[in-house]
Amino acid sequence: MTSSVATSEHETGSLRDRVMDLVRATEIDGRLLGMIVTLIGIEIGFGLYTGGSILSPVNLLTFATQAVQIAIIATGMVLVIVSRNIDLSVGSVLGVVAMTYAVLMHEVFPTTIGVDTPYGWLIALGAGLLIGIILGAIQGFLIAYMKIPSFVVTLGGLLAFRGLVFDISGGSTQAPDDTQFVVLGGGPLGSLGGTISWAFGAVIIVAIALYLYYNRRQRRRFGFPVRPMWAEVGIGVVGLLIVVGGVAISNAYHWPAGLIEQYAAQHGISPEGLVIEAGVPWPAVILLAVTLVMTFLATKRKFGRYVYAIGGNPEAAELGGINTRWTIMKIYILMGILCAISAAISSAQINGATNDLGNGYELLVISAAVIGGTSFAGGVGTIPGAVLGAIVIYALRYNLQYIGLPSNNQDIVIAVVLIAAVAFDTYSRRNAT
Amino acid sequence: MSVQQQPEPRPPAAPPPGGAGAANVTPAAVAGGATAPLVEMRHISVAFGGVKAVDNVSIDVRPGEVVGLVGGNGAGKSTLMRSLSGAHKADSGEILIDGKPVTIANPRDAKNAGIETIYQTLALADNINAPANLFLGREILTGVGTLDDSAMEDATRKVMGRLNPNFKRFRSPVRNLSGGQRQSVAIARAVHFNAKVLIMDEPTAALGPAETEQVRELIRQLKSEGLGIFLVSHDIHDVIDLAERISVMYHGRLVGTVDKTDVTIDEVLGMIILGQPPDKLNREQIQSLR
Ligand SMILES: Nc1ncnc2c1ncn2[C@@H]1O[C@H](COP(=O)(O)OP(=O)(O)OP(=O)(O)O)[C@@H](O)[C@H]1O
Numbered sequence: 001m002t003s004s005v006a007t008s009e010h011e012t013g014s015l016r017d018r019v020m021d022l023v024r025a026t027e028i029d030g031r032l033l034g035m036i037v038t039l040i041g042i043e044i045g046f047g048l049y050t051g052g053s054i055l056s057p058v059n060l061l062t063f064a065t066q067a068v069q070i071a072i073i074a075t076g077m078v079l080v081i082v083s084r085n086i087d088l089s090v091g092s093v094l095g096v097v098a099m100t101y102a103v104l105m106h107e108v109f110p111t112t113i114g115v116d117t118p119y120g121w122l123i124a125l126g127a128g129l130l131i132g133i134i135l136g137a138i139q140g141f142l143i144a145y146m147k148i149p150s151f152v153v154t155l156g157g158l159l160a161f162r163g164l165v166f167d168i169s170g171g172s173t174q175a176p177d178d179t180q181f182v183v184l185g186g187g188p189l190g191s192l193g194g195t196i197s198w199a200f201g202a203v204i205i206v207a208i209a210l211y212l213y214y215n216r217r218q219r220r221r222f223g224f225p226v227r228p229m230w231a232e233v234g235i236g237v238v239g240l241l242i243v244v245g246g247v248a249i250s251n252a253y254h255w256p257a258g259l260i261e262q263y264a265a266q267h268g269i270s271p272e273g274l275v276i277e278a279g280v281p282w283p284a285v286i287l288l289a290v291t292l293v294m295t296f297l298a299t300k301r302k303f304g305r306y307v308y309a310i311g312g313n314p315e316a317a318e319l320g321g322i323n324t325r326w327t328i329m330k331i332y333i334l335m336g337i338l339c340a341i342s343a344a345i346s347s348a349q350i351n352g353a354t355n356d357l358g359n360g361y362e363l364l365v366i367s368a369a370v371i372g373g374t375s376f377a378g379g380v381g382t383i384p385g386a387v388l389g390a391i392v393i394y395a396l397r398y399n400l401q402y403i404g405l406p407s408n409n410q411d412i413v414i415a416v417v418l419i420a421a422v423a424f425d426t427y428s429r430r431n432a433t
Numbered sequence: 434m435s436v437q438q439q440p441e442p443r444p445p446a447a448p449p450p451g452g453a454g455a456a457n458v459t460p461a462a463v464a465g466g467a468t469a470p471l472v473e474m475r476h477i478s479v480a481f482g483g484v485k486a487v488d489n490v491s492i493d494v495r496p497g498e499v500v501g502l503v504g505g506n507g508a509g510k511s512t513l514m515r516s517l518s519g520a521h522k523a524d525s526g527e528i529l530i531d532g533k534p535v536t537i538a539n540p541r542d543a544k545n546a547g548i549e550t551i552y553q554t555l556a557l558a559d560n561i562n563a564p565a566n567l568f569l570g571r572e573i574l575t576g577v578g579t580l581d582d583s584a585m586e587d588a589t590r591k592v593m594g595r596l597n598p599n600f601k602r603f604r605s606p607v608r609n610l611s612g613g614q615r616q617s618v619a620i621a622r623a624v625h626f627n628a629k630v631l632i633m634d635e636p637t638a639a640l641g642p643a644e645t646e647q648v649r650e651l652i653r654q655l656k657s658e659g660l661g662i663f664l665v666s667h668d669i670h671d672v673i674d675l676a677e678r679i680s681v682m683y684h685g686r687l688v689g690t691v692d693k694t695d696v697t698i699d700e701v702l703g704m705i706i707l708g709q710p711p712d713k714l715n716r717e718q719i720q721s722l723r
């Protein structure tokens with residue numbers, strides 16, 4: 001026995017089987033791999049169609065930054081759907097929190113602690129987080145302890161919290177934001193800068209290597225089969241290439257002329273020939289952190305194990321002595337936190353908050369999770385899958401818009417992708433084992 | 434013939450129908466009081482809406498003993514066992530462990546009391562693998578509080594080695610396992626945690642002959658280690674083979690508990706099918722079962 005179940009269960013045969021065996025030896029989720037290939041396919045396709053212009057760093061960064069708001073919430077939606085529930089309220093929760101940030105920073109703080117105090121934005125973030133937690137806890141309590149179906153509770157949340165946005169804002173759009181807060185939204189001023197981006201990339205590469213090493217050692221400790229060395233190295237190299245590529249693309253985006261002139265004037269230097277690399281945008285850093293933490297919770301903590309067990313068989317979870325109600329309530333609290341994080345990015349990006357911010361996000365978030373392989377039957381879904389799902393949706397949206405397809409037709413394309421992804425899952429599951 | 438019928442409920446409850454049989458005191462006393470019961474269930478009743486699934490039933494098991502629980506479909510065997518494993522709270526009655534009354538309000542209480550269960554439905558989460566199911570609710574953690582999947586897999590390999598040595602699929606979701614393999618996982622889960630009392634509800638229903646023999650051997654071994662085992666089975670031969678005593682249920686009631694040395698298979702069948710204790714059955718009725 002050299003690697004996983006693959007070797008014992010599959011005779012090598014056709015080329016397809018042999019390729020599948022190679023993939024299996026790496027123990028990489030085939031679903032994720034498929035999505036990455038799809039994403040690369042989309043980018044290459046549109047790249048060819050537009051003669052490469054769509055692949056410019058600024059375009060890639062723009063859609064990636066837009067996808068972040070959906071991707072962050074989608075990481076939690078995976079757990080919601082895995083546990084056989086749904087959350088339709090995410091857009092409205094995001095709206096409430098974003099409006100809270102805006103109102104605090106533009107109406108409350110100026111008359112209390114003053115404008116642009118260094119910690120004002122942190123207080124606002126803390127308040128938003130708290131509101132997210134409270135709204136999530138209320139819904140979670142109704143669903144888990146009062147046994148009201150999550151569809152009903154969160155449909156109520158969708159309506160009620162949107163109404164709340166208007167109450168908080170007094171009906172008007174709130175702008176502009178705290179200058180430190182705006183950094184969270186990305187863009188040239190909201191990125192790490194060239195040098196720090198490379199340092200950031202280096203840290204990630206070291207982390208990947210350590211993780212691979214730790215896993216291997218852990219398996220060895222019990223004498224379990226480990227991945228073949230070539231697969232181990234291959235994964236490391238692919239990871240390295242992705243990180244280097246990501247940082248290189250981010251650094252290839254330079255500050256636009258207007259900002260350069262401002263910066264030069266402020267620092268009393270000549271704008272002539274001055275090039276500043278933007279680097280990795282903060283939203284991307286935040287998304288990476290959220291994805292890691294959520295994946296950790298889902299796969300390495302009891303909480304995640306229980307969420308999946310509940311989704312697989314609620315009765316078995318109950319008979320296992322799991323506190324299923326508290327587990328479900330925690331999922332919704334987590335959703336509130338994720339909505340608050342996403343609200344910070346959304347609101348920083350538009351430099352304020354509008355009354356309809358987050359409208360319709362629930363559908364995008366659910367689509368991202370489902371495209372990413374989360375099943376409504378419960379028990380199945382991965383967090384990296386949902387993140388990739390969000391990126392696929394926004395890659396399509398952005399690129400279709402770029403080539404001038406009207407937005408209603410963009411929706412048609414995304415709908416086709418959504419259904420195709422689920423059809424693929426249904427088909428491959430039927431053919432599995 | 435030491436037939437225990439349903440013990441008289443304590444006053445002021447009404448006498449149970451058909452319960453006016455031979456002299457009966459507490460089950461332990463009838464059995465000679467050699468060893469005190471490990472678990473005693475007294476006057477347990479469970480109703481679902483209007484259906485009395487379990488009606489004033491008392492049974493017990495002693496250390497190192499297998500008690501077979503038999504009866505037709507819907508007789509109430511699983512419901513009675515589920516009230517002991519904490520899956521469903523009994524409407525009335527009491528449970529004693531080592532002679533002390535205990536409250537079993539949920540599965541956790543039962544496990545803490547040393548009662549492990551193999552459910553008829555297996556109670557496996559299909560989407561996670563065998564080690565995750567085996568340790569569901571009792572995960573092994575690393576020093577920093579994360580799931581120690583390697584340690585759990587290692588432990589699972591060890592238990593399965595004893596139960597079903599051919600089992601190799603430790604990484605697949607149990608959905609992908611055969612019915613018998615799934616049953617092995619459920620059995621492994623029940624025996625891994627050093628139970629005092631084991632409830633086995635149809636533990637071999639899906640097993641092949643070799644695996645069934647393995648489970649029989651396991652039951653004998655656990656018995657010799659001093660566990661008390663409730664074995665629910667439709668296989669009379671299995672029950673006669675493994676059990677010391679046999680409790681028979683019929684339409685929610687306990688027909689009686691008999692010593693296996695005192696009865697014939699036909700008499701047990703009579704109890705199951707006709708719902709009457711052997712001394713109430715006549716030869717013709719037993720003959721008619723053939
Ligand atoms: N959750 C439930 N809700 C309603 N009725 C139930 C429930 N569980 C069991 N019953 C009823 O209680 C009675 C006893 O069922 P139980 O499962 O205990 O029978 P059993 O003796 O285990 O049968 P089998 O040999 O078929 O497993 C049946 O009439 C059944 O319909």
Ligand SMILES: [Mg+2]
Nearest residue numbers: 510511512553
């Ligand atoms: Mg049953």
